[in-house]
Every structure is written in structure tokens, then in C-alpha cells.
Amino acid sequence: MIFTKNLYFSYNDIKFDFPDIHVSNGNALLITGPSGKGKTTLLHLLGGLLKADSGLVGVRGTDITALKGKHLDQFRRNNIGIIFQQAHYIASVSVVDNLLLASNIAGKKQQRERAMQLLNLLGIAEKAKKKPGVLSLGQQQRLSIARALMNYPNFLLADEPTSSLDDNNCLKVTELLLAESRHSNAALIVVSHDQRLQSLFNQKIVLQ
Numbered sequence: 688m689i690f691t692k693n694l695y696f697s698y699n700d701i702k703f704d705f706p707d708i709h710v711s712n713g714n715a716l717l718i719t720g721p722s723g724k725g726k727t728t729l730l731h732l733l734g735g736l737l738k739a740d741s742g743l744v745g746v747r748g749t750d751i752t753a754l755k756g757k758h759l760d761q762f763r764r765n766n767i768g769i770i771f772q773q774a775h776y777i778a779s780v781s782v783v784d785n786l787l788l789a790s791n792i793a794g795k796k797q798q799r800e801r802a803m804q805l806l807n808l809l810g811i812a813e814k815a816k817k818k819p820g821v822l823s824l825g826q827q828q829r830l831s832i833a834r835a836l837m838n839y840p841n842f843l844l845a846d847e848p849t850s851s852l853d854d855n856n857c858l859k860v861t862e863l864l865l866a867e868s869r870h871s872n873a874a875l876i877v878v879s880h881d882q883r884l885q886s887l888f889n890q891k892i893v894l895q
């Protein structure tokens with residue numbers, strides 16, 4: 688479960704008073720709103736990448752705004768999967784090794800079967816041994832999604848996860864995110880402009 692209370696953040700003169708959020712395990716929330724209204728900022732606060740000026744972000748009973756340094760890093764690695772707007776990967780190792788590294792970094796044992804299962808579900812299994820740089824943008828986006836799902840996060844955050852995807856892959860990826868969050872009993876929050884997602888989420892908020 689993730690919730691926020693009275694979350695306030697400012698970049699000097701730009702101020703945000705975010706609405707309170709509550710997403711229980713196995714459920715999903717879609718956050719939309721016009722450009723510049725703070726969607727990515729909110730996602731970074733939820734993921735512990737930015738620190739709120741005030742308010743709290745509760746993930747599994749821990750207020751992450753109170754965590755610092757290696758405690759925050761460790762909590763994030765063990766509990767939170769983040770899919771960024773720009774694909775993140777290590778260019779010098781193969782697609783499948785990128786996924787295995789995600790488990791290694793979190794101190795988990797190698798999960799080759801899990802890696803191949805995700806690549807299969809995302810339709811990029813035939814690229815497993817290629818370097819990520821040869822993938823198309825949409826395939827790189829799917830690799831980022833697989834990477835975020837590798838360690839069965841308790842809380843999954845995605846920033847525009849479908850922006851580079853065609854209709855077929857948009858539906859496939861969103862259904863996978865929803866299914867994985869239900870299956871792992873994780874809370875999922877997606878930030879997106881993508882109108883195609885509107886009908887796929889029951890719980891939605893619009894930042895004004």
C-alpha cells in the first residue's frame with residue numbers, strides 16, 4: 688500500500704500542493720493532467736528520488752520522506768520499481784544481462800527464468816542476447832518495464848510507460864503492468880498523457 692498526506696514541494700518559485708493519494712496492494716492508479724502540472728515531480732517524490740518540503744509518503748508502513756542515504760537506497764531497491772520516461776539500461780551488456788544485473792544489485796540471486804519470462808511477455812525475447820542500443824525506442828521502453836518488474840516490487844511507478852508504443856504494444860504493456868501488480872499484490876501508479884490508458888484504469892486523478 689502507498690499513501691501520501693499533505694505532500695508539498697517547491698522548485699523555488701514553482702509550488703505544488705499535491706492531492707492525497709491512496710493505492711492499496713494489487714490496485715492501480717492513473718495520474719493525468721496538463722503538461723507542467725507536476726506529474727513527474729510527484730512520481731519522483733513517490734519514488735524517493737526527490738524529497739518533499741513537507742508531508743509524508745507511506746510505503747508498506749514506512750514514511751520514505753524520513754529515510755536518507757543508504758537506508759533510502761536499500762528501501763527503494765527492495766520495494767520500489769520505477770519505469771522512467773527515458774529508458775535506463777547499461778549499454779555494454781546484453782538485454783538479458785541488464786535484467787540479471789537488476790537482481791544482483793538488489794542482492795537477489797540470479798533469476799534467468801524470470802528475466803526470460805518477462806522478455807517473452809513483453810515480446811522482446813528474441814532480443815535477449817543483443818545489446819540494448821540496437822533495440823527500437825519502443826523495445827527499449829519494454830526493456831525498462833521488464834527491469835522494473837524483475838524484483839517483484841511492492842510498489843511500481845511508471846512515467847509515461849507507453850509513449851513510444853503502438854496501440855497493440857500499448858495495450859499489451861499496460862495489461863502486463865496491471866496483471867503483474869495484481870499478481871504480486873503490488874500497488875501500481877502510472878503517470879501519463881496517453882488517452883489510450885483512460886479506459887484501462889478504474890482509479891484516476893487529474894493534477895490541475
Ligand SMILES: Nc1ncnc2c1ncn2[C@@H]1O[C@H](COP(=O)(O)OP(=O)(O)OP(=O)(O)O)[C@@H](O)[C@H]1O
Nearest residue numbers: 698699701720721722723724725726727728729880
Ligand atoms: N529540476 C527542476 N528545477 C526547476 N523546475 C523544475 C525542475 N523540474 C521540473 N521543473 C518545473 O516544474 C514544473 C512541473 O514539471 P513536471 O516535469 O513535474 O511536470 P509534468 O506534469 O510531468 O509535465 P509533462 O507532462 O510535460 O511531462 C514545470 O514547470 C517544470 O519546468
